[in-house]
Amino acid sequence: MASTTHSFERLDDHRMVVNLGPSHPATHGTLRIILELEGEYVLRATPEIGYLHRGVEKLGENLSYAQFVPLTDRLNYCSSLMNNVGYAQAVEKLLDLRIPPRAELIRVLVSELARIGDHIICIGANAVDLGAYSAFLYLFKERETLYDLFDLAAGQRMHTSFTRIGGLFRDLPEPFMPLLRQFQESMPRAIDEMERLLTRNPIWVDRTKGVGGISAEQAISWGYTGPCLRAAGVPQDLRKAQPYLGYDSYDFDIPVGTTGDVYDRYVVRTEERRQGLRIVDQCARRLEEVGGPVLVEDYKVALPPKDKVYTRMESLIHHFKLVMHGIEMPVGEVYSATEAANGELGFYLVSDGAKSPYRIHVRPPCFPIFSSFSRLVEGRLVADVISVLGSLNIIAGELDR
Amino acid sequence: MIIGRIEEAKPGLVLDHHAFRGDSTAVALPERLLELAAFLFEEGFQQLLDVTAVDWYERDPRFDVVYHFLNLTTQDRLRVKIRLREGQAAPSLTGRFHSADWSEREVFDLFGIPFTGHPNLERLLMWRDFPGHPLRKDFPLDGGDAFCTGDTGTSYAGRPCSMEL
Numbered sequence: 001m002a003s004t005t006h007s008f009e010r011l012d013d014h015r016m017v018v019n020l021g022p023s024h025p026a027t028h029g030t031l032r033i034i035l036e037l038e039g040e041y042v043l044r045a046t047p048e049i050g051y052l053h054r055g056v057e058k059l060g061e062n063l064s065y066a067q068f069v070p071l072t073d074r075l076n077y078c079s080s081l082m083n084n085v086g087y088a089q090a091v092e093k094l095l096d097l098r099i100p101p102r103a104e105l106i107r108v109l110v111s112e113l114a115r116i117g118d119h120i121i122c123i124g125a126n127a128v129d130l131g132a133y134s135a136f137l138y139l140f141k142e143r144e145t146l147y148d149l150f151d152l153a154a155g156q157r158m159h160t161s162f163t164r165i166g167g168l169f170r171d172l173p174e175p176f177m178p179l180l181r182q183f184q185e186s187m188p189r190a191i192d193e194m195e196r197l198l199t200r201n202p203i204w205v206d207r208t209k210g211v212g213g214i215s216a217e218q219a220i221s222w223g224y225t226g227p228c229l230r231a232a233g234v235p236q237d238l239r240k241a242q243p244y245l246g247y248d249s250y251d252f253d254i255p256v257g258t259t260g261d262v263y264d265r266y267v268v269r270t271e272e273r274r275q276g277l278r279i280v281d282q283c284a285r286r287l288e289e290v291g292g293p294v295l296v297e298d299y300k301v302a303l304p305p306k307d308k309v310y311t312r313m314e315s316l317i318h319h320f321k322l323v324m325h326g327i328e329m330p331v332g333e334v335y336s337a338t339e340a341a342n343g344e345l346g347f348y349l350v351s352d353g354a355k356s357p358y359r360i361h362v363r364p365p366c367f368p369i370f371s372s373f374s375r376l377v378e379g380r381l382v383a384d385v386i387s388v389l390g391s392l393n394i395i396a397g398e399l400d401r
Numbered sequence: 402m403i404i405g406r407i408e409e410a411k412p413g414l415v416l417d418h419h420a421f422r423g424d425s426t427a428v429a430l431p432e433r434l435l436e437l438a439a440f441l442f443e444e445g446f447q448q449l450l451d452v453t454a455v456d457w458y459e460r461d462p463r464f465d466v467v468y469h470f471l472n473l474t475t476q477d478r479l480r481v482k483i484r485l486r487e488g489q490a491a492p493s494l495t496g497r498f499h500s501a502d503w504s505e506r507e508v509f510d511l512f513g514i515p516f517t518g519h520p521n522l523e524r525l526l527m528w529r530d531f532p533g534h535p536l537r538k539d540f541p542l543d544g545g546d547a548f549c550t551g552d553t554g555t556s557y558a559g560r561p562c563s564m565e566l
Contacts, residue, residue: 050526055544057511058535062542093422220448220473223500234473241476332421335451335469335480348467350455363451363469371503400526 014038020385022051028125029396033373033385040381045374052400060360064326065091066165068360073159075345075362075398078121079114080160081150082340083398088163089244090336090347094329095165097301102287103167103294104245109283110153110162111245111338112276116187117146118341118393119227119269119276126266126390127198130207135197142190145183152176165327166302167295172287180284187277195270205263212376212388213261222375223368226343228392231268232260238339250279262391301327326355342366342393364398403444403472403479411440426480434483435492438468442497446470446479449494452504454512458538462486464514468494485514493519511536 021032030051036044056075060068072083085107092099099107120139128136147157152173154160162168198204214222219232229236237254239247255271257264295302299318308315329351337346343365350359369392377385404418404427414437417428429437438449451469468481485491493516494501505516506525513534516522524531532547533540 050524050528053526055535058540058542096422218499221499223448223450223498223504225450236473333426333480334422334424335478337450344450346451346469348451348453348469359455361451361453363453367503368450368500372499 015043018382022048025129028390029394029399031370031394031396031399033389035382035385037382040383042377042380042382042385045377045385047370047373049370049396050400052396054401056362056401057360060357062356064355065329065357066322066326068357069163070159070161073161075364075401076118076340076342076395077158077397078395079118079341080158081110081114081154081162082118082338083345084160084163085111085245086336086338086340086345087347088165089338090334090349091165093334093336094332094349094351095301095327096330097166097296097298099167099296100293101246102171102290102292105283105286105290106153106168106172106294107163108245108247108250109280109287110150112279112283113146113149115341116273116276116280117143119273120146122341122390122393123194123198123266123269126262126387127204129386129390130204132198132201132204135194138190138193138197142183142187145179145186149176149179149183152179164295164302166298167293169295171294177284177287180280184277184281184284188274191270191273198266199270207383207387208262208266208391210259211262211380211384212391213259213264214372214376215260218372218375219260222372224343224372225365225368226339226341227265227268227272228260228369229343230254231257231264233258238337238344242337244338250282252276252278262387265391329353337363340365342395342398343369345398362398362401364395364401366392366394366399370394370399403441403446403477406444407437407440411436414440424478424480426482428482428484431483431485431489431491434481435494435496437481438494438497441470441479441481445472445474446477448473449498449500449504452494452501452508454508454514454536456512456536456538462489464512466491466508466514488515490515490517492517493522495519510534513537 016037018035018037020035022030032048034046035042056071059071069084072087073080075083120143124136124139150160151157152175154162214232216233219229233256235254235256240254252275255268257268303322304315304318309319331351331353333350335346335348337344345365346363348361349357352358376388404415404425407415414433415427415429419426448471449468450471453467455465457463462484464485465482466485470479483491491514493505503525505519506523508514509516509522510524510527511534
């Protein structure tokens with residue numbers, strides 16, 4: 001690549017070029033960082049991305065609006081449910097469609113569960129990269145329960161495709177609530193255990209405090225969103241700032257850090273999981289009260305139920321029209337953003353009224369964050385590169401699309 | 402709101418504006434984009450969340466470059482568009498917004514729109530000698546010549562290759 005050849009030309013006796021990735025246990029996905037070193041110190045870090053580029057946006061231009069949902073699973077594959085919700089919300093904004101209250105409620109519930117799961121992976125993997133294997137194990141036991149919950153709700157553990165345009169593809173099944181209650185009991189204990197293992201652990205503190213810090217002003221300029229921005233001291237959370245899905249009716253707090261270093265990101269994510277559990281508790285209570293359908297009963301947008309398709313002519317026609325010609329879309333463009341686990345996940349849709357979007361653009365939260373990577377590690381040790389990389393939670397699937 | 406303020410302070414800076422589903426869009430001249438970005442920055446739109454483009458291949462000018470700004474204080478969003486002909490360059494916003502760096506590289510990579518004043522305008526997602534710009538509407542869905550097989554002289558979708566293999 002251009003940058004490598006360039007750096008080799010400038011090599012003298014002291015400098016060394018090290019390739020971190022594209023396949024390296026600490027990169028958690030296929031990304032490559034070209035490190036220019038002087039001894040143990042990093043002079044320059046050049047990220048090379050695109051190894052996982054699948055042309056999602058190009059594919060989306062040739063699929064119908066409903067067919068794009070499974071592709072959103074594969075953006076941030078650690079919290080697919082949130083991508084499903086973010087995309088469905090963008091299309092609903094374009095259609096100017098309100099979804100039923102129970103669908104909103106379940107979307108909030110699964111989003112918060114996915115957020116907890118995403119933070120588990122981020123902190124667990126960050127810790128295991130720095131040698132703290134036990135924290136990872138305690139956390140991943142809970143993650144297993146989470147994935148069982150996703151399995152029950154959506155029928156799949158990873159690639160959930162849970163949302164439909166206008167709601168969800170099904171209601172939560174019977175065994176979901178007992179397992180959720182079990183999770184609500186065990187997860188706070190797991191967080192406490194993890195905190196006992198990490199928060200005041202001298203090795204963890206030494207490896208993370210003051211490493212990879214960024215000021216609030218710089219973080220804003222680099223386009224940071226989500227936990228990384230909040231760790232730098234900016235209390236920006238779309239769930240509070242621009243509420244969607246009725247998030248303004250839930251009681252929760254937004255944790256903020258001060259220095260924006262790896263330790264602050266860890267603390268913010270830890271607290272966000274506790275706050276996520278608070279929202280889950282409120283959702284579980286409301287689920288008992290709020291009934292009704294989970295998909296709009298507008299058969300120009302959502303598929304009619306199968307028993308009606310088989311017995312009624314009109315439903316059969318609706319089904320046929322929806323599958324063959326898609327939803328009748330208004331002409332226009334929208335940008336819809338949700339607070340995903342990593343920050344602002346935006347979908348920019350341009351419709352010319354056809355079956356498939358004219359242009360679909362995904363704004364992944366970790367893309368601008370990763371672009372500042374060199375700034376965060378310049379002048380620091382190679383070991384800090386691993387620590388910073390883990391704390392940013394770069395997911396190659398959404399980075400490269 | 403913000404569009405009214407821009408028109409008041411800098412008449413003629415916004416060529417056209419419209420709102421749809423609560424999103425407001427302002428269209429500006431490419432030559433005056435830097436001026437507009439500077440004004441928006443002063444007004445509190447300090448986060449450039451996203452830069453992307455849309456290829457209207459039958460229209461002249463062909464491309465829209467789309468910027469999404471966010472004001473963290475008032476939580477207002479603004480979409481700014483500039484229209485560019487094929488080969489025409491857009492001014493780079495990297496001087497004011499660090500986040501423009503990779504986003505503009507991505508637009509350059511996938512649409513072939515150059516940005517003047519960008520410190521390192523190279524391909525980002527595709528490899529360096531990749532032929533063509535994938536998100537253009539005239540770029541084939543099967544991936545183009547780079548994915549043609551030497552044996553059959555066709556792409557795996559059956560389209561004949563234009564490149565000498």
